[in-house]
Every structure is written in structure tokens, then in C-alpha cells.
Amino acid sequence: MSHIAGIGVYVPRYRIEASEINSAWARPGGRGRKAVAEFDEDALTMGIQAAHHALTHAGVAGNKLDSISFASVSSGYAEYSLAAQSTQVLGALVSANVADFGLSTRAVTSALQAGLDGVHSKRISHALVIASDKLIAQPGSSFEPNYAAGAGALILAQRGFAKIEGTAAATSGFVGLSRREGAFHGLIDERFVMQHGFLEAAQAAVMRLQDSVKISEWNHAVLQAPDERWASRLLKNLKIAPEKLRSGTAQIGYAGCATFVIHLALAFESAKAGEQILAVSYGPGGCDAVAIKVIERPKFSPSIKDILASGELIKYPHYLRISKLLRGEP
Amino acid sequence: MTTPHQWRISESNAKLIGYRCPKCSWVSFPEKKRACKRCGSAPVEMMGFVMKPFGKIVSFVVQHRLPEGFETPLPLAIIEFEEGARAAGHIIDCKLEELHVGFEVEAEYRIMYEENGLTMYSYKFKPRRSH
Structure with missing residues (x-):
């Protein structure tokens, strides 16, 4: 099986409190903060x-990469290879394989699986998987305090600090989220989607994973999904203690594909050698589940x-301006 | 679509490529020169290499009045790379009161402008932090 040899995280410099956004719209309260990307x-x-x-982190030079995959739902282009x-x-050779994954936040685990397959078959020695998103929710919407920006990247190789023990998918075809090009991120009927789009698929994927991989206990759980409450429901249904969830959503919000890698990095940071991580990725149509064993923290x-x-x-007007949501006279 | 001009500058936008004089080791950036500005050797075949993204501010100004399309106030600086080459660049992710001559910076890949429907990227400079 393939290994993770390096992991990197990038979070933009600015943060805005959920309460600051809510107060601009005359709403009370608001928990946590989110990361905001600069205009450039x-x-x-x-x-x-x-x-x-x-x-x-992996100690690998760019010219050693055989494969570069980029997962994003916010490239802004219909055709353009990130x-x-x-x-x-990154200084990779012109002979490196390139692939773009998108149209669903589940793209991050699609890219991961493609990289794993390449490394496992020994066709590829080092695969880079990049997951990056800048999600812009409609001002005033309930998604605005949570939809954020960030990026994560993984280096997959024959050897590393963690071993990918197995992956499993469950695809129902339930379309929980669809968005036309150029539209704001976050158009979702949360409760209906959570039950039928997310929970059923996520549980099926984890059950399938547990059938194929020998698991003594999940020590850490990681979830990429647009709402933190979805994670609590999933863990409860899977009988995994809630304190095993590794999440940075309260500090930086939800950053689409990147959230999977950022939360995984958090899990690695608190894991001990020999512990097992359950990582679940959601996207419209289904879920992927990944079992990872930590060899060395x-x-x-x-x-x-x-x-x-x-x-x-930063304050709300600053956020609107650098997110290009506030424009002056032409 | 990439235009001939965009194609010509694509490599210098993507990487910090310096050109070293084989006679005196002076580094030219971003142009590959045929004559060394320091030792005067000409013609000379300068060797290209990827520079480290680190340097320090030699001089700076803060622009407050600029046409539409620029974020203001905009700090602009002359940066001296560790390899000795100098370049002009935007300073980002920084409070204006932090800026001073000798301030250590690192290059970061950012959006520069849009041209012909394509976003053009290159390097700007932010405070050098441990991350």
C-alpha cells in the first residue's frame, strides 16, 4: 500500500469572526471565525x-514529482488546468503526469485515490495531491460565516510516516449541492441533504471500509463536509466518541477540498505511532472513506x-472589499 | 488563450530565475544579460539558476494614489535577494508600521493582474516568518 511522506497546510492571513458577520446583518451571536483570502x-x-x-515536509524536490493532481471547486474556470x-x-519536470479534479468537494479523495493507485502500482514514485478552495458565500446567507479559504497538500510515496490501509466509496447519486458557474458557494437544504445525501452515504462507505481493513479502534476521525454538525451525527451513528474528531472549522471555517487535508494534518499532529485515522470526504452524490495508520508522528x-x-x-467591510464583494463607482 | 508575450514571460513569472556571471558571480535578475554589470565581461554566457525566495528590503515607498485596479495603500520595495540580485516588488501581508529598510521578506506566488482573459501570476514579497 502507499504511504504519506509529507503534508502541508496553507491558511490565508486574515480571519473574520462569525459574530462580526452576523452583526452586519443584524443577527445575534455566531460561533468561531473563518479564514479570508486576500484579493490577490x-x-x-x-x-x-x-x-x-x-x-x-517530505524532503522531496519538485523535480522528483511524477504526478501532480489539483482538487478544487473554486478555480473559477470552466477550462484551465491548475x-x-x-x-x-513547483519545478516539476515536463514529463510529470497532471490531472485536475473538481465539480465536487469529494474531488480531494478522488485525487488522493488516483495518486495512491499510481504509487501502489509503482508507476509513480512521488505523487503530489493539492487541495485548495476559496469559497465565497452570498453576503447575508447562512453559509457566509463558515465558508472560507485554505489549502492543503499531500506527498504520496512508497515510504512515509503514515500508511494508507484502504479506501472505500459509497455513491448514491443524491445531488445535495449543485451550483452554476459563477454562482455563490453554498446552496443547500441542510437537514435533508445531511440525512439522505451525507449520512447514508458516509455510513455505507465506512462500513465497507471496515469490512476490508482490519480495524481495532478508530483513534482519530477527520471529516470534510460543509457543516460541523454533520460530523457529530456521523460519529454518533458510528459509535465513535465525539472527542476523537479532529477539526479546525472553529478557527478557520470550511474550505471545501482543502478541509480534508487540513483536518488530516491536525489528526497527524495529535496521533501516536500505531494509531488509526478514519478520514471521510463528502461531495454531492456520495462519500469516500479512507483508513490511515500512523507509523510515526x-x-x-x-x-x-x-x-x-x-x-x-478584520471587520466586515474589509472582508467584503478583499473578497471582491464590494465595488465602487466604475 | 496564452499570447506570445505571456508565453515569453511565463517561466520568469513562475520561477525566481537568476543569472550568474561565470567570471565574477554577480547575479542578474530577472533578465539574462550579455554583459556583466559588475565586472564588465562581455560577451558573457550567464548561467540560470533558481534563487531562494528570501531577501531583505533595501528601499521602499508606500503608494496611496493609484488608478483603479490597485489596492491602496500599496507598499513597493527594492528587494535584495540572498544571492545578491535586486528586484522591485509589491509588499503584502504586512502592516505598514512594520516596514523598514533591512526588513526580511520571502517571495510568494500571487495574482498580479488580468490580461486577455487570463489571470497573470508572479511573485510578491511578504514578511519572512518561520512557517
């Missing part, structure tokens, strides 16, 4: 930063917790 940041620039960190653009910037400098906890708070 997008899925590509954030993904490049995460990839640099992952390469440094993976191909990354190749030149990786070191991070600065720590992932510190990266998530840092940042500079």
Missing part, C-alpha cells in the same frame, strides 16, 4: 504555498494548531 489569492496561489510546505500551472511553479514547525490559531482579525 485564489485556489492556485494558495495551493502552490501548501505544495511548497508539503515538499519541504495542475499544469502548478508544475512549472510527523513533526510540524510551526504546529498546525498554531497556524490555525494565528491570523489577523
